[in-house]
Amino acid sequence: MNNELYLRDLRVLCTVARRGSFIAAAAELGTSPPYVSKRIAALEAMWGVQLFHRTTRRVAVTEDGDIAYNRARRILEEVEEMNDLLAGGEREPRGMLRISTSLRLGRLHITPILSMLRTRYAELDIWLELVDRRVDLAGENFDLDVRVGDVQEASVIPHKIAESTRVLCASPRYVESRGAPRSLPDLVQHDCLAFRDRQQAFGVWQLTGPNGTEAVKVTGPMASNQSDIVREWALDGHGIIMASEWDVADSIESGALIRILPEYSRPADVWAVSTARSSASAKVRVAVDFLRQQLSDGPFALRRLL
Structure with a gap:
């Protein structure tokens, strides 16, 4: 078995399950819907199960697909955690960094700062989602949620990145x-x-x-x-x-x-919120530090009233 291809297929599986669409999954992964369909078909053939119910508008996870999704997500998290632990704090961030934030903060500040972050770290891929609601970090597989205001959930790790x-x-x-x-x-x-x-x-x-x-x-x-x-x-x-x-x-x-x-x-301080597991990864640590630095003292820093 080609382990690298297998891990890529698991990532495709998780993205389709989370997005509920081959087209949306392909857009997030930077590939084509036919490629996504082909990789899902390969997993279904290998395991001998149907992973998704397909309709013209969206795909829904089957019972077997839900089992596969939850196991695959844990495998990918464990692989990334192992890489971080073995490489130590010196390894440059790599892989997919998934961030959510509110619309205006995202457009005016987070978007250009993430562009600067990607320029600095060429091995880092970034998915930014602008939403007007609180996200479920673990359930929606986000690494960071950048938000304004108090962090009230006890299950997340808050990192203050700017005062306002x-x-x-x-x-x-x-x-x-x-x-x-x-x-x-x-x-x-x-x-x-x-x-x-x-x-x-x-x-x-x-x-x-x-x-x-x-x-x-x-x-x-x-x-x-x-x-x-x-x-x-x-x-x-x-x-x-x-x-x-x-x-x-x-x-x-x-x-x-x-x-x-x-x-x-x-x-109305600005926080970058992560799960306990993701907060230990190199990509999250680097992103939090970079956001904190740029929002305080950079070309896209948050302005304060005198």
């Missing part, structure tokens, strides 16, 4: 027409543009100020699950937003947005 806060702001046009709130409870009387992010309860803003941490239920005429959309609405004068300072620092500096209740803010 969320602040309240609005356009001068909105303040001229509606006035500025003088206290946190005054927000109830204002149009607040809600953003359904990965962490916070929708429509409830929790901020820390002179009286400690307070929560206020806000309402408004417009809401979205995309932070860049809500930011554009605020620039157009439709209401008040709570946004990460790195996302609005340029607009505040230019005067397009102004701070509202500047004595209030919400901690």
Whole structure:
């Protein structure tokens, strides 16, 4: 048996099972759907079982396929862990690094930083997925989830890679027409543009100020699950937003947005979260250190308000 080809086939199996599609698996693996189909057929012929139920829209794992997927995933994890242990800390990262993060942070900062990381480490392959939800690291086979806000799960390893806060702001046009709130409870009387992010309860803003941490239920005429959309609405004068300072620092500096209740803010540090197993791998250690360095002091660093 060609062990290298066998491990590649197991990786194909795991990717198809996780993505639920030969086409999506091929895109992630950087190959063609016919190649993926051929390798799955080879495994099915070797084992004498059907691994997937195939339909025109997607593939579903069979009972035998689920057994094979779970075993194959463990084998691949063990092989990578063994390589890291035997090579020690000197080995350059290699293999597939799978990262998830939120859409705007991913587009503005994580994407270009990962491009720099790939330039430095030629043996490292990268899959970046931008999602507006918390991911299941182990279940979805991600190595890292880069997120804004507190890490609440006890089953993951959090690595702080940048400090930041969320602040309240609005356009001068909105303040001229509606006035500025003088206290946190005054927000109830204002149009607040809600953003359904990965962490916070929708429509409830929790901020820390002179009286400690307070929560206020806000309402408004417009809401979205995309932070860049809500930011554009605020620039157009439709209401008040709570946004990460790195996302609005340029607009505040230019005067397009102004701070509202500047004595209030919400901690919104950036974390790279991994499982205990993946945190020991060379590729994850290198990625975490590189993200931390670049987000703090690099061309795509997160801006802080003075």
